[in-house]
Amino acid sequence: MMIMKAAFIRKYGGPEVIEFDNVEDPQIDANSVLVRVKAASVNSLDAVVRVGGYKQFVKKFPHILGVDFSGTIEKVGEKVNTVTEGQRVIGFPILHDNSCEYCKEGYENLCKSFGVIGRDINGSYAELISIPKENVIPFDWDYIQASTIQLSLLTAWHALAKRVQLREGMNIFIWGGSGGVGTFAIQIAKLFKANVITATSEEWKAKKLKEIGADLVINYKEQDVLSKVMDFTNGRGVDVVIDSLGPDTLNTSIKITRKGGDIIVLGVGIKESDLTPINLRNLYIKYIRVHGTVIGTKKDLKQVIDLVKEGKIKPVIDSVFSLKDVREAHKKLEKGERVGKIVLAIN
Ligand SMILES: [Zn+2]
Incomplete structure (x- = not known):
């Protein structure tokens, strides 16, 4: 043995x-x-x-x-x-x-x-x-x-390239921008020429997130996420939200999404329970689509291997x-x- x-x-x-x-x-x-x-x-x-x-x-x-x-x-x-x-x-x-x-x-x-x-x-x-x-x-x-790249980049790629087709000029809000999925999602969104908003509570992280490509980084402890997002999008709200935190953030995600926009739920954070109350009235009146997504396909993984090899995503x-x-x-x-x-x- x-x-x-x-x-x-x-x-x-x-x-x-x-x-x-x-x-x-x-x-x-x-x-x-x-x-x-x-x-x-x-x-x-x-x-x-x-x-x-x-x-x-x-x-x-x-x-x-x-x-x-x-x-x-x-x-x-x-x-x-x-x-x-x-x-x-x-x-x-x-x-x-x-x-x-x-x-x-x-x-x-x-x-x-x-x-x-x-x-x-x-x-x-x-x-x-x-x-x-x-x-x-x-x-x-x-x-x-x-x-x-396997779990993080694959999940971010499948979400942004397959679940919603992110396009040039769209506004996207990414929760947990400093995480594995987040740092890849910021780069993918920039690859599609979208405008990226993310949030963090620390200055050193905000600086890095801007280097990676975020256009606006909100300090969610000191600033009001909703009003900062509305300022950035001329009162419209973002086209897409990536929510990987779930119970803590989903209701804010509904508030900051534009009418007819998309919320992608791809995680709930490190918790034993994944239950959360959500404001259904806000959800349906705003005509919002909520997408669940899980990891990605083998074809997606081959694509992202090439994207990293070509230096398009680091x-x-x-x-x-x-x-x-x-x-x-x-x-x-x-x-x-x-x-x-x-x-x-x-x-
Ligand atoms: Zn099968």
Whole structure:
């Protein structure tokens, strides 16, 4: 029996429940691959798994956290001919059956057997990960950068390019602009020549968000979000809101959206509960469309790999930790003391 280092949980709770220790090497079957992980970025999803927000999906303890990764193929199952040993790959986060009506239409993110790496199976905070062959895509650039794009960039791209077709001159408000999805969403919106408004409570973050491309950064602790948005849009409201915080922000999102505008809900923050009261009268009188969206498709991931390779989108790396310091990385994530992605460097 071979052993590897991994970061896992044996109970739910704060960053302190994450353990870093030896576990057995994962096994592969005929249709899966073993990847030697080089880098794994930290996502809010990992923290939601950790606090117990996905109890119904976590099958057993110890459970290894982590959805995003980049690495090299260590070993392939006997029926795998799509990738070869030594090849550089990143993960496609969604477990899917490739056969249901949604998969056949190319919407793996709606698969009837939908699952997520690091939630339904052991994740990437480890020296090795075993996953289905459908869940790796070759790439040929930097491991640290590549580990940041799967969940965050894929989600932002699918939301802005597929759920709403963002166009030149549109106004968009992005909650959580300094997060992983947020820093990518700002860049995608600028790529489509939209005007970007975001909000933060700290000056150092506001400065970085402007560097990334935000046209207006509102200090939501000192300024009134609604009146600042109305000033910027000549009293009209924004065309699109990206809301990744949900319970705390959805009613403000409804207020700042123009009549007939779109709100994209793609997360609820790091919480165990996702319930919130919303003002339905405001919603229907303003003729607003609310879109749910989840991650993205494999085709989208191939597109964003090219966008990063061509330099059109640049991952914003906040910090890099070694795997043994995973608790510190999660504390940083939870306190929101970051702009962009937090990465765990592994092998
Ligand atoms: Zn399917």
